[in-house]
Amino acid sequence: xxRSYIVLLAVFxxxxxxxxxxxxxxxxxxxxxxxxxQFRFGVNEAxxxxxxxxxxxxxxxxxxxxxxPEPVTGTPDDLESVTSQQTDESRLLEKYGFDPSIRSVVINxxxxxxxxxxxxxESESYFETTEPGEQSLTAGAAGRMTxxxxxxxxxxxxxxxxxxxxxxxxxSDEINTLIRKSLxxxxxxxxxxxxxxxxxxGIIYRTPNYTESxxxxxxxxxxxxxxxxxxxxxxxxxxxxxxxxxxxxxAFMAISSMLIILLLIILSTGTFIVIFRQKRLSEIRSxxxxxxxHELKTPIATISLASQMLADTTIPEEVRNTQGLTGVxxxxxxxLKVLVEKVLQTxxxxxxxxxxxxxxxxxxxxxxxxxxxxxLQVNSRGGVISTFLDAPDSMVTxxxxxxxNVLLNLIDNALKYTTRTPEITVTTAGYHKGIVITVSDxxxxxxxxxxxxxxxxxYRVPVGNTxxxxxxxxxxxxVKKIVEExxxxxxxxxxxxxxxxxxxxxxxxxxx
Numbered sequence: 001x002x003r004s005y006i007v008l009l010a011v012f013x014x015x016x017x018x019x020x021x022x023x024x025x026x027x028x029x030x031x032x033x034x035x036x037x038q039f040r041f042g043v044n045e046a047x048x049x050x051x052x053x054x055x056x057x058x059x060x061x062x063x064x065x066x067x068x069p070e071p072v073t074g075t076p077d078d079l080e081s082v083t084s085q086q087t088d089e090s091r092l093l094e095k096y097g098f099d100p101s102i103r104s105v106v107i108n109x110x111x112x113x114x115x116x117x118x119x120x121x122e123s124e125s126y127f128e129t130t131e132p133g134e135q136s137l138t139a140g141a142a143g144r145m146t147x148x149x150x151x152x153x154x155x156x157x158x159x160x161x162x163x164x165x166x167x168x169x170x171x172s173d174e175i176n177t178l179i180r181k182s183l184x185x186x187x188x189x190x191x192x193x194x195x196x197x198x199x200x201x202g203i204i205y206r207t208p209n210y211t212e213s214x215x216x217x218x219x220x221x222x223x224x225x226x227x228x229x230x231x232x233x234x235x236x237x238x239x240x241x242x243x244x245x246x247x248x249x250x251a252f253m254a255i256s257s258m259l260i261i262l263l264l265i266i267l268s269t270g271t272f273i274v275i276f277r278q279k280r281l282s283e284i285r286s287x288x289x290x291x292x293x294h295e296l297k298t299p300i301a302t303i304s305l306a307s308q309m310l311a312d313t314t315i316p317e318e319v320r321n322t323q324g325l326t327g328v329x330x331x332x333x334x335x336l337k338v339l340v341e342k343v344l345q346t347x348x349x350x351x352x353x354x355x356x357x358x359x360x361x362x363x364x365x366x367x368x369x370x371x372x373x374x375x376l377q378v379n380s381r382g383g384v385i386s387t388f389l390d391a392p393d394s395m396v397t398x399x400x401x402x403x404x405n406v407l408l409n410l411i412d413n414a415l416k417y418t419t420r421t422p423e424i425t426v427t428t429a430g431y432h433k434g435i436v437i438t439v440s441d442x443x444x445x446x447x448x449x450x451x452x453x454x455x456x457x458x459y460r461v462p463v464g465n466t467x468x469x470x471x472x473x474x475x476x477x478x479v480k481k482i483v484e485e486x487x488x489x490x491x492x493x494x495x496x497x498x499x500x501x502x503x504x505x506x507x508x509x510x511x512x
Contacts (some may be wrong), residue, residue, distance in 0.1 A: 003279060010272045017268060021261055028254050035246050039188070040219075046182035047221040047235060053178050055224055058169055166198050166233055169224070172205050179237065190245050194237040196223065209240075216242055295339055299332035306332075356399035356485055363403070363435055363506070364394040367426055370407035374424075377415060383422030385411070391428035391435045396508050402482045407439075409475040410502055414441035417500070434488075434507040446494040454492060455480040 179194060193214075195206035216238040223233035239245065306325040309315065371385055378385045407426075414424045423442045428435055446454060457477040483490045487507055494500040 006272075006275055006279060013268060013272070017261075017265055020264075024257050024261055028250070028257070031250050031254070032246070035249055039242070039246060040217075042186040042188050043183075043219050043237070043239075044221075046179070046186050046188065047219060047237065049182040049185070050175075050178045050235065051221055051223055051225065053182075054170060054174070055226060057174070058224075163227060163229075163231075166196070166204055166223075166231070170196070170205075175205065175235075176207075190239050190241060192237055192239050194235065197232075197234040197236065199231045199233065214238055214240070216240055292339075296336065299335045302332045303329050303336075356402060356482075358397050358399050358486075360395055361398045361400045361403070362394050363391070363396055363398070363428065363437065364389045366400060366404050367407060367428070367437070370404060370411055371426060373408065374411050374415060378422055378424065381415075381422055383415075383418075383424070385422075385424040386426070388425065388427040391430045393430060393508070394428065394435065396435055396506055398486055398506065399482075403486075406479045406482050406504075407437075409479050410439040413475060414439060414443060414500070417441070418443035431505070434505065437504040437506065438501060440499060440501040442499040445496040445498055446492070446500055447496060451492055451494060455490075 175194070175196065179192065183190070183192070193207045193210040195210045196204045198204050218236055218238045221235045221237075222230065223235050224230065306328045310322060310325050367387060367389065371387055374385060411424060411426070415422055418424075418441055420442065425438075425440045427438045427440075429438075430436070455476050480490055483504055483506070489505045491503050492500065493503070
């Protein structure tokens with residue numbers, strides 16, 4: 001698959017994920033808004049029920065108090081009037097042979113039963129009638145009905161026109177009981193704080209922790225709104241944990257949905273990172289195969305040509321130069337051996353941990369051997385390779401042969417990637433844990449975007465024509481592996497057109 005197709009697929013996929021995130025966020029906002037509206041509606045319904053119940057309770061109590069007033073405890077004149085009335089009724093009952101202590105009597109007349117009380121004994125003529133006529137019964141019923149209507153009108157009139165003080169119309173226990181009952185009925189099981197205000201804004205009652213400066217939403221409701229002249233009596237209530245309560249109601253679904261979206265983003269990002277890495281690795285391997293084919297073809301062709309010349313009997317012995325041809329064959333064979341060893345070493349690193357033979361080793365001696373190996377090549381190009389070995393203690397515990405190969409790779413790269421007269425410098429210095437080795441050159445440099453990839457296996461910095469600089473992209477991968485096996489660190493500093501500087505820190509003592 002082409003890289004452009006993968007990029008396009010990634011763009012569309014992340015657009016879809018972004019749309020999903022936006023939809024999910026809008027859904028969460030809608031749920032929060034709906035939960036807030038539902039909570040407000042429930043609170044208002046509960047307060048409406050509280051106000052209605054307070055009015056019903058007050059009306060009931062006032063009607064009962066009007067029908068069943070408290071025992072008479074008035075002035076002596078009032079008591080005398082009542083006593084006089086009771087005396088008249090007693091004399092009337094005694095006249096007809098009834099016990100005055102009985103307030104209600106039953107009299108049978110023509111097979112009918114009548115219930116009489118003191119209110120019915122209005123005149124002596126009532127009892128003198130032998131048979132009650134229809135006209136007298138109708139008149140009596142109408143009179144009693146009129147009395148009841150008048151009595152009810154009087155009660156209603158007093159209820160409408162006589163408004164008691166707010167403090168007398170409700171109590172703290174009554175308010176709290178009704179609020180708690182109404183909130184529980186609408187499913188709001190939450191602590192609250194409330195206060196009752198009178199006509200002039202004064203607080204008649206409030207709960208102990210009620211405060212005016214709270215940041216919570218306040219819900220207000222007018223008390224006794226059906227009074228003939230409604231007063232400015234307000235019930236104020238708020239819930240200190242309202243926001244936490246709403247959050248807890250939607251927290252599970254909201255957090256779960258966001259975690260799922262986050263997981264999708266992480267998985268999709270990881271998937272495309274792997275795809276891009278595999279694509280790049282595929283390109284690097286293809287480049288590696290091309291380079292390896294070119295690298296191997298040259299020594300093989302040289303060996304084949306030298307062998308043919310040695311085997312050609314038509315060439316005179318003095319012209320054949322057998323010694324020179326065998327030297328070429330030997331040199332190219334060693335070159336093939338080095339190339340194969342590099343590939344095998346990289347394969348070994350992937351499969352198992354490298355076993356190093358760490359012993360006390362003189363780093364300065366290894367550096368000098370590596371420099372000597374390249375002096376002829378550097379001199380042939382008119383360049384110079386310098387050493388400044390300033391480390392006070394050059395003895396470290398290390399694997400000498402592998403460190404020698406590390407230095408060979410670094411010097412080889414410094415020479416290989418220098419297009420002008422090479423100037424290579426190898427220095428050492430001490431630090432509190434070990435020794436610092438620096439290899440610097442005046443080569444073409446490495447672009448900043450490629451610096452973090454140069455230690456990857458098979459990776460080669462693009463330099464135009466792939467084959468004008470030979471290599472497999474394995475050298476620096478091998479170098480980093482050996483340095484890390486010695487518990488050391490390696491870093492690269494480079495500027496385009498000015499050269500590259502590689503710094504290695506090696507500790508003196510190694511863990512076995």
